[in-house]
Amino acid sequence: MDRVINFNAGPSGIPLDVLKKAQEEFLSYHGLGYSIIEASHRTPIFENILFNARDKIKKLYGFSDDYDVLFLQGGASLQFVQIPMNLSTGKKAEYINTGVWTTKAIKEAQIQGINYEVIASSEDTNFDRIPTSYKTDDEADYLYICSNNTIYGTQYKEFPKTKAPLVVDSSSDLFSRKVSLDNIGIFYGGIQKNGGPAGVTMVVIRKDLAERVSDKVPNILRYKTQMKADSMSNTPNTFGIYMLDLMLDWIIEKGGLDKIASLNGEKAKLLYGCIDELDGFYKGHAQRNSRSIMNVSYNIVANKELEPKFVKEAMENGMIGLKGHRHLGGIRASIYNSVSYENVEVLVDFMREFARKNG
Structure with missing residues (x-):
């Protein structure tokens, strides 16, 4: 079989072993006579896949039971909105601008009308570096960063130190390394770089932060709604979560x-x-x-x-x-x-x- 070398930024390459496993199970998952894409999300078959993927993520990174793992839709773009909706209490939200995706997140915070401040930026040098000179407010609602910048090729070697909850968009370096969990409030990313096909957004959230949300936020956009429903308040991307589970097995095997x-x-x-x-x-x-x-x-x-x-x-x-x-x-x-x-x-x-x- 002739396979190209895939350097796409995302959706990106999936290991051949994983693709073959999915192909092998596609018509009849575990010999049941139907494909996993035909399975209801309300069955033990799919729930087992989702719970296994959740547990593997917590174990790989070392997240404690103080955190929940959600599998949502809408990509990082929806998280740009959902984070200020759920975490802002009227205090200041802080952002470090390192490129296109943080610029978009800042714009959404502005649209939401929350109190926010860009405490550092590398825009003056066309986002060719991670800023190192800034002062954080330990009383802020949260500090928001993007850990790796797909377009400009920059990456945090260490996360900022702050007592405020740290929100990390890890879309393009998800599952590529261990990270410090100090003060992590939300750690999230679209999985389409290292976690399988597009369509699933992994959100790891410290459980207590979900209680901040205002009653004015629509139910479907509240993290605690999805936490209570095990990511199934609406029908999840079942095939994407299945592929993520296979990718996690591959990472563990490696x-x-x-x-x-x-x-x-x-x-x-x-x-x-x-x-x-x-x-x-x-x-x-x-x-x-x-x-x-x-x-x-x-x-x-x-x-x-x-x-x-x-x-x-x-x-x-x-x-x-x-x-x-x-x-x-x-x-x-x-x-x-x-x-x-x-x-x-x-x-x-x-x-x-x-x-x-x-x-």
């Missing part, structure tokens, strides 16, 4: 988040090493101390007109998804969990040869 993080670090080291080695032809966007191990954004500074040629020839050589985002342009290689070290070696070899021929 050695868990610590092992996954080590592998991701080696891939990133290889790719950034090539960019730095060929400095003058390629140039990474992110400052070195803010570089993402998930999304590597770079340009051909020797001649930007070569970038479409690079993307075209890479596709001809079995590599897809390397065109940069429209906000930044250039080239972007998303090296999520399903991308192997050997896959990155293929890209690096191509980059060196492309530079040799066109430099």
Whole structure:
């Protein structure tokens, strides 16, 4: 079977072993004579999948029973709205702006009319770094960050220290590493990078925070509504949760988040090493101390007109998804969990040869 190397930023590649498992079970799940996409969410069959996925997430990250894991819909975009709706009490909400997705979240906070402040931003340098100079308010309703920036290729190495609940959009580095759980209030992300197909948003929430919500918030948008219903107040994305459960099994089989993080670090080291080695032809966007191990954004500074040629020839050589985002342009290689070290070696070899021929 001919398979391309998938560097798409999301939806992204899914390991072949996981796809084969889903294919094997697609027509008859566990020999029951029907597909999991035909199963009611109100049956023990599906509930077992959902509860297993929830328990695996808590164990992988180390979340205590003070937290609940929800599987929602609407993507991170709905969370931009749902978070201020549920967590704002009239005190100040703090945001650190590191790119497109935090900009969108800030806009939604503004629309909601809550009291908020952008306490730090890297917009002045086109979001090429994670801000390090700011002061947080321990009495704030929450501090909001995006842990990894898919477009600009920056990533927090450590989360900010604050006594206020920390809200983390982890959509593009979900399941890629262990994180500090200190003062985590909400840890969430769309799963379509490292957790399966698009359509499921994982929200881990500290249970006490769900009680803040005003009676004026619609029931379906209250976290405590979904907590009470085990994520099934409305019909969930059953197939997406099933695929997430398979992906979690794959991560566990690979050695868990610590092992996954080590592998991701080696891939990133290889790719950034090539960019730095060929400095003058390629140039990474992110400052070195803010570089993402998930999304590597770079340009051909020797001649930007070569970038479409690079993307075209890479596709001809079995590599897809390397065109940069429209906000930044250039080239972007998303090296999520399903991308192997050997896959990155293929890209690096191509980059060196492309530079040799066109430099």
